Amino acid sequence: MSATFTAEQIDTVYRVIAERRDVRHFIPGDVDETVLARLLQAAHHAPSVGYMQPWRFIRIASPALRSALVALVEAERVRTAEALGQRGAEFMRLKVEGIRECGALFVVALADGRDAHVFGRRTLPEMDLASVACAIQNMWLAARAEGLGMGWVSLFDPDQLARLLAMPAGARPVAVLCLGHVEQFYPRPMLEMEGWDTRRTLADLVTVDGWDKRGA
Amino acid sequence: MSATFTAEQIDTVYRVIAERRDVRHFIPGDVDETVLARLLQAAHHAPSVGYMQPWRFIRIASPALRSALVALVEAERVRTAEALGQRGAEFMRLKVEGIRECGALFVVALADGRDAHVFGRRTLPEMDLASVACAIQNMWLAARAEGLGMGWVSLFDPDQLARLLAMPAGARPVAVLCLGHVEQFYPRPMLEMEGWDTRRTLADLVTVDGWDKRGA
Numbered sequence: 001m002s003a004t005f006t007a008e009q010i011d012t013v014y015r016v017i018a019e020r021r022d023v024r025h026f027i028p029g030d031v032d033e034t035v036l037a038r039l040l041q042a043a044h045h046a047p048s049v050g051y052m053q054p055w056r057f058i059r060i061a062s063p064a065l066r067s068a069l070v071a072l073v074e075a076e077r078v079r080t081a082e083a084l085g086q087r088g089a090e091f092m093r094l095k096v097e098g099i100r101e102c103g104a105l106f107v108v109a110l111a112d113g114r115d116a117h118v119f120g121r122r123t124l125p126e127m128d129l130a131s132v133a134c135a136i137q138n139m140w141l142a143a144r145a146e147g148l149g150m151g152w153v154s155l156f157d158p159d160q161l162a163r164l165l166a167m168p169a170g171a172r173p174v175a176v177l178c179l180g181h182v183e184q185f186y187p188r189p190m191l192e193m194e195g196w197d198t199r200r201t202l203a204d205l206v207t208v209d210g211w212d213k214r215g216a
Numbered sequence: 217m218s219a220t221f222t223a224e225q226i227d228t229v230y231r232v233i234a235e236r237r238d239v240r241h242f243i244p245g246d247v248d249e250t251v252l253a254r255l256l257q258a259a260h261h262a263p264s265v266g267y268m269q270p271w272r273f274i275r276i277a278s279p280a281l282r283s284a285l286v287a288l289v290e291a292e293r294v295r296t297a298e299a300l301g302q303r304g305a306e307f308m309r310l311k312v313e314g315i316r317e318c319g320a321l322f323v324v325a326l327a328d329g330r331d332a333h334v335f336g337r338r339t340l341p342e343m344d345l346a347s348v349a350c351a352i353q354n355m356w357l358a359a360r361a362e363g364l365g366m367g368w369v370s371l372f373d374p375d376q377l378a379r380l381l382a383m384p385a386g387a388r389p390v391a392v393l394c395l396g397h398v399e400q401f402y403p404r405p406m407l408e409m410e411g412w413d414t415r416r417t418l419a420d421l422v423t424v425d426g427w428d429k430r431g432a
Contacts, residue, residue: 002401013361051407133349145229185218191267
């Protein structure tokens with residue numbers, strides 16, 4: 001018999017899911033190392049395709065490397081604005097990262113040597129990334145519960161970041177994670193508050209037995 | 217001031233993360249529709265790159281479609297065993313899905329029209345999949361809290377599954393999700409219990425300031 005969760009505990013799980021935010025605004029302060037260790041353990045307890053555990057976590061401790069990351073992300077932010085055309089100026093007004101201010105900084109990568117893992121990946125090789133994303137989501141939820149903000153930044157050139165961190169061939173960085181203290185968690189997703197987009201109606205995203213078939 | 221989580225609530229979050237399992241063994245019984253609706257809401261509260269919300273959920277209600285899914289997965293299971301070479305026979309002895317037995321069955325897909333979303337995806341277009349994986353992880357954790365098992369099956373040909381469900385060009389199925397009642401949750405990951413692989417030592421997956429640099 002497996003341990004069950006009480007109604008109150010179930011509510012807590014839904015609450016942390018609902019109140020998790022992609023955070024870009026941090027206040028100064030180091031992050032407790034024991035808390036960081038718990039967050040990484042939470043990540044490591046994610047599911048992974050064929051149990052391959054493809055994740056690697058690189059803590060960025062050096063101020064010089066942190067500055068290099070800021071520069072990489074800034075360069076991509078400008079290129080993204082150009083690619084966005086009409087919405088470029090609006091995009092440039094958004095705060096899209098908190099790399100300089102956050103208390104702890106990580107790069108998360110797909111490990112090298114993934115081709116050896118075929119289970120669940122023969123036709124869907126990208127399942128390795130899905131596993132890493134599950135690990136990051138675990139970390140995000142655990143951070144929210146601990147009262148820490150976390151942001152996932154994907155505005156960077158992965159090849160340049162791989163070189164910066166001396167990654168071997170076959171490894172690929174997929175996230176810059178900013179972690180730190182916050183004045184408050186956004187009451188709604190920041191991109192919604194800023195008018196970038198709105199939350200879709202869930203019923204529009206769920207169908208039955210086919211792409212366009214609505215349920216009863 | 218944002219609402220905080222008590223020490224007990226924080227423990228609950230870590231507990232659901234630790235006790236979530238990728239489930240392949242189900243016992244008969246329908247899944248309560250109000251619980252399913254809560255799970256889908258949890259999924260829909262995942263983070264998404266540039267707030268694009270690229271997820272689509274297709275409930276498989278038709279017995280004929282369920283059988284077609286069983287056949288698709290069985291075909292890929294055999295091809296995977298062939299591709300695995302030496303470990304093929306060992307793989308064939310594993311239970312890798314519970315499509316026939318589970319109480320509720322979903323296909324999760326990346327929506328079409330994703331090229332319009334550039335924010336956070338210019339250099340890392342695969343971030344759409346990362347968002348969908350976060351949504352599925354939310355659903356998984358919520359299901360575990362509710363006492364329901366869930367399994368993510370990625371043993372299928374995505375093009376065939378897309379055709380089966382009349383997906384438009386540009387959409388891509390990434391998960392078959394089995395949900396249902398369980399006799400118990402595996403005490404450890406099933407692939408670990410079955411000797412397929414072991415859990416890595418977390419310290420081996422965390423470095424500081426570069427790929428091979430261990431921390432203090």
